[in-house]
Amino acid sequence: MRATESLTDRPVTRLPRPVVIGHRGAPAYRPEHTRASFELAVDLGADLIEPDVVLSRDGVLVVRHETELSLSTDVADHPEFADRRTTKVVDGELCTGWFTEDFAYAELRTLRAVERMPALRPLNTAYDGRFGILTLGEVVELARCRSTADRRVRVLAELKHAECTEAGRSMAGLVAEELRRLGADRADGDVVLQSFDPAVLRRLRALLGEDGPQLGQLVADLPAGDAMVTPAGLREVSTYAQVIGPSRERVLASAAAQALTGTPHLVEQAHAAELAVFCWTLRAENAFLPEHLRRGTAPDGLGDAVGDAMALLALGVDGLISDSPDHAVRARTAVTAQLV
Numbered sequence: 001m002r003a004t005e006s007l008t009d010r011p012v013t014r015l016p017r018p019v020v021i022g023h024r025g026a027p028a029y030r031p032e033h034t035r036a037s038f039e040l041a042v043d044l045g046a047d048l049i050e051p052d053v054v055l056s057r058d059g060v061l062v063v064r065h066e067t068e069l070s071l072s073t074d075v076a077d078h079p080e081f082a083d084r085r086t087t088k089v090v091d092g093e094l095c096t097g098w099f100t101e102d103f104a105y106a107e108l109r110t111l112r113a114v115e116r117m118p119a120l121r122p123l124n125t126a127y128d129g130r131f132g133i134l135t136l137g138e139v140v141e142l143a144r145c146r147s148t149a150d151r152r153v154r155v156l157a158e159l160k161h162a163e164c165t166e167a168g169r170s171m172a173g174l175v176a177e178e179l180r181r182l183g184a185d186r187a188d189g190d191v192v193l194q195s196f197d198p199a200v201l202r203r204l205r206a207l208l209g210e211d212g213p214q215l216g217q218l219v220a221d222l223p224a225g226d227a228m229v230t231p232a233g234l235r236e237v238s239t240y241a242q243v244i245g246p247s248r249e250r251v252l253a254s255a256a257a258q259a260l261t262g263t264p265h266l267v268e269q270a271h272a273a274e275l276a277v278f279c280w281t282l283r284a285e286n287a288f289l290p291e292h293l294r295r296g297t298a299p300d301g302l303g304d305a306v307g308d309a310m311a312l313l314a315l316g317v318d319g320l321i322s323d324s325p326d327h328a329v330r331a332r333t334a335v336t337a338q339l340v
Helices: 035-043 079-084 122-127 136-146 171-182 198-208 223-229 231-237 248-261 266-272 305-314 325-339
Strands: 019-023 048-050 052-055 061-063 086-090 093-097 154-159 191-195 215-218 243-245 276-282 319-322
Touching (some): 035 048, 035 136, 052 171, 061 136, 061 171, 171 191, 198 215, 248 266
Parallel strands (some): 052 154, 191 215, 215 243, 243 276
Antiparallel strands (some): 052 061
C-alpha cells in the first residue's frame, strides 16, 4: 500500500479495507476448527473465519484440516474404530491413519478435537477433548450468531480433497446444495469459497451462476502454481473467481524480484486483473517466520508477527489469513494510522 493511498481511495477492484481472516479460527490459542477457536477469532477482530471442508462417508460437509484424523482428534483412543486405520495415497504421498471418508457423520460426532501441533502450542492441549467436529453449516450459523448490526462476520470455506463420495456425489454439488439450504448462495451472502483445484471452482460457478458466492483460487507454492500467477494466468482466474490466494512467501518473493526487474509484483498484477489478494498463512511462532523476524531461538517462541503482517499490507494485499487474528488486526491498525 503506497504512502499516498488511503483506505477510502482503494480502487473499485479492491475491498474497502484489508480483511483479517481467522485461519481455522484462532489456532494459535485454541485447537483448530473447534467452536472455541472460531469464536475467539471473532472476538479478536477477524472479519472472516476460515474452515477447511472435507467429506464424510455419507456426504456430510465436515470441518477438518485434512481427511486424516489422527493429528487433530482422539480417534486413536477409540477401540471401536481400530479396524478403520489404513494407508492411502494423499496428495501423492502414502499416509497411514483414519480418514473422514471412511466414517459416517454420526461416527465422526463421537470424536473429540485435540491440538494438532502440541510441541509448538503446548498451552492448547489444555483444551483437548472439550470440543467435537463441526459441519460447514454449523460454522456458518456460528458466524451469523456472532455478527451484529455494526459488524458482519463471514465464512471463507476451503474445499479440500473434493473427490466423489461412495454414492458418486461431488463435493461441488453437495456444497451448492448446502449453500442454497443456508441461504448463502449469492455473491453478497455469508460464504466465500476457495480451493486449490480450479476444476472445483469452475464447477461451483456453473452450479451457482455468475451471481453465486465469491470464489477464491488458492495457489500452491509448487512449480505447478507458477503459471497461475503470470499476467495471463491471473486473467484466466478472473474469468471464474474474484480472489487469488498466494502464500506469504510467494508474495514477498515477487516483491523482492520487482526490485531487480522493475516489473509489477504479484499483488499489483492481480489487481490489474481485477482480483483481490488473500495471503496465507501468517503464524507467530519462530518456526514459521523468516530469521529476521524471529525473537530468540526457541521454535515455539513468538516472533514479530505484527511486522510480518505490516510488510504484506504495505504491498497492498486485501486479506491476511492468520493463525493469530489479533496480530493481523494490530498490523492493520498500525498501517491505517500511517496513512491518515
